[in-house]
Amino acid sequence: MSVKPSKPEASTMWGGRFDAGPSEVMSRINASIDFDKRLYAQDIRASKAHCEMLVRQKIIAAADGTAIQAGLDKVLAEIEAGTFEFKTALEDIHMNVEGHLKDLIGDPAGRLHTARSRNDQVATDFRLWVRDALDALEIGLRDLQAALLDQAEKHFDAIMPGYTHLQTAQAVTVGHHLLAYVEMIGRDRSRAADCRKRMNESPLGSGAIAGTSFPIDRHFTAQALGFDRPMANSMDGVSDRDFALEYMALASILAVHLSRLAEEIVVWMSEPFGFVKLSDAFTSGSSMLPQKRNPDAAELVRAKTGRVIGSLNSLLIVMKGLPLTYSKDMQEDKEPTFETADTLALCVAAMTGMLKDMTFRTDRLAAAVNAADTTAIDIADWLVREKSVPFREAHHVAGRLVKLAETKGCRLAQLSLADLQSVEPGLTEAARAVLDVNAALQTRTSFGGPAPSRVKEACADARERFLG
Numbered sequence: 001m002s003v004k005p006s007k008p009e010a011s012t013m014w015g016g017r018f019d020a021g022p023s024e025v026m027s028r029i030n031a032s033i034d035f036d037k038r039l040y041a042q043d044i045r046a047s048k049a050h051c052e053m054l055v056r057q058k059i060i061a062a063a064d065g066t067a068i069q070a071g072l073d074k075v076l077a078e079i080e081a082g083t084f085e086f087k088t089a090l091e092d093i094h095m096n097v098e099g100h101l102k103d104l105i106g107d108p109a110g111r112l113h114t115a116r117s118r119n120d121q122v123a124t125d126f127r128l129w130v131r132d133a134l135d136a137l138e139i140g141l142r143d144l145q146a147a148l149l150d151q152a153e154k155h156f157d158a159i160m161p162g163y164t165h166l167q168t169a170q171a172v173t174v175g176h177h178l179l180a181y182v183e184m185i186g187r188d189r190s191r192a193a194d195c196r197k198r199m200n201e202s203p204l205g206s207g208a209i210a211g212t213s214f215p216i217d218r219h220f221t222a223q224a225l226g227f228d229r230p231m232a233n234s235m236d237g238v239s240d241r242d243f244a245l246e247y248m249a250l251a252s253i254l255a256v257h258l259s260r261l262a263e264e265i266v267v268w269m270s271e272p273f274g275f276v277k278l279s280d281a282f283t284s285g286s287s288m289l290p291q292k293r294n295p296d297a298a299e300l301v302r303a304k305t306g307r308v309i310g311s312l313n314s315l316l317i318v319m320k321g322l323p324l325t326y327s328k329d330m331q332e333d334k335e336p337t338f339e340t341a342d343t344l345a346l347c348v349a350a351m352t353g354m355l356k357d358m359t360f361r362t363d364r365l366a367a368a369v370n371a372a373d374t375t376a377i378d379i380a381d382w383l384v385r386e387k388s389v390p391f392r393e394a395h396h397v398a399g400r401l402v403k404l405a406e407t408k409g410c411r412l413a414q415l416s417l418a419d420l421q422s423v424e425p426g427l428t429e430a431a432r433a434v435l436d437v438n439a440a441l442q443t444r445t446s447f448g449g450p451a452p453s454r455v456k457e458a459c460a461d462a463r464e465r466f467l468g
C-alpha cells in the first residue's frame with residue numbers, strides 16, 4: 001500500500017483560490033521574513049494608522065478597531081521581547097504580524113486588511129524605514145563633522161604638505177585639509193535632507209494598484225505617519241522605489257568620501273609619512289611582526305565602500321525595465337538597503353572614532369613641507385608683483401632656480417642671493433624671503449584658502465553653518 005505524501009496546506013491568507021501550499025523551494029525563494037522582519041516597527045505603526053483611519057471613516061466598527069490596536073501593541077511587545085515566532089510559512093513581516101494578530105484577537109484581525117494590499121503596505125513600511133535610516137544618518141554625520149571640526153580648530157595653523165597627484169604641491173594647514181572633508185560631509189547631509197524631503201509622501205491607500213472603493217482618508221494616514229502628503233498616483237505609489245535608490249546613491253557618494261579620508265589615514269600612518277598616530281583603540285597588530293601597528297579600521301572603511309556601491313547597483317539592476325506596477329522582483333529592494341544602512345552606520349562611527357583618537361605629528365608634517373620646494377610659485381609671483389614680469393616668464397625663472405637647487409643638491413630656500421641672481425639679476429633679498437614656507441603660508445589669505453587666519457574664520461563659519 002502506498003502512502004500519498006501529504007501536500008502542504010494552502011495559505012490562510014489566500015487559501016480560497018489555492019488547494020495546496022508552496023513547495024519547499026518555492027517557500028525558500030518566496031519568503032522574505034528572514035530579512036524583512038526588520039520592518040516590524042514600521043509595519044505595526046502603519047497598520048495602527050490604517051486601523052484608526054478605518055474606524056474614523058466607519059469602514060470597520062470601533063470595537064474591532066480597539067481590539068486590533070490592542071492586539072498590534074501586544075505583537076509589537078512580543079517582537080521586542082524576542083518571544084515572537086517568525087514563520088516562513090507566512091512569507092513576510094506583513095503576514096506574520098497579521099497572522100499573530102489573529103492568534104491573539106481572533107476574527108477582528110481579519111478586518112485590518114480592508115482597503116489595503118501588501119503592495120501599498122510594503123511601500124509604506126519601507127519608506128518609513130528608509131526615512132528612519134536617513135534620520136539616524138543625519139545624527140551620525142553631524143557627529144562626524146564635529147569630530148573633523150574639533151581637529152581642524154586645534155590644528156588651524158599646523159603646516160602640512162598639500163598634494164596634487166600625491167606629489168607635494170603647496171603648504172596648507174591641517175585645519176584647512178580637514179575643513180575640505182567638513183564641506184564634503186556637509187553636501188552629503190544636504191543630499192540626505194533633499195532625499196528625505198522628496199520621499200516623504202505616503203503610498204498607503206494606493207491598494208494593490210488602483211486604490212479602493214472604500215471611503216478611505218489618505219490624508220489622515222499620511223499625516224498620522226509623519227508624511228507631508230499622500231502620493232498623488234496609486235500606480236506610482238506601489239511601484240516607486242526611487243526613494244531607496246536615491247538613498248543608496250547619496251550613501252554611495254558619502255561612502256566614496258569616507259573612503260578617500262580612510263585612504264589618507266592609511267597613507268598618513270605609513271612609516272615614510274608618519275603624519276598621524278592612532279592609539280591601540282583603532283589599530284591592530286601583526287600576528288608575526290611585533291613592530292607592526294596597522295590602520296585596519298581605516299582600511300575597512302575604505303573597503304566597505306564596495307558594499308554600498310554594490311547595493312546601489314544591485315537595486316538599479318532589479319528596477320531596470322520593470323513594468324508598472326508591483327512585481328515580486330521588488331522584494332529584492334530590502335537587503336541591499338539594509339546592507340547600506342548597516343555599513344554606513346558602522347563606517348561613519350568608525351571614522352568619527354578615528355578622528356577623535358588621532359594625534360597629528362606636527363613636527364613630521366612640517367618636515368615634509370620642508371622636504372619639497374613648495375615656494376617656487378612664490379618666487380614666480382614675486383617677479384610678477386614686484387617686477388611686472390609676465391607670469392609665464394616668471395614661471396620659467398622659478399623653474400630654472402629649482403633646477404639649480406637640484407644640481408647643487410640643496411633645497412630652493414637654501415640658495416644664496418648670488419645663486420638667485422645668477423639666474424635672474426632682478427631678484428633681491430626680499431625675493432629670497434618669500435621662499436620661507438611659513439611666510440608663504442601666511443600669505444594664502446584668499447577666500448577659501450589655507451592661511452591660518454583664514455582657517456580660523458572658516459572653522460567658525462563651518463561651525464555656524466553645519467553645527468549651529
Ligand code: ARG
Binds near residue numbers: 118119122331
Ligand atoms: N514581501 C513582499 C515584498 O517585500 C510584500 C509585497 C507582496 N506583494 C505581493 N503582491 N505579493 O515586496
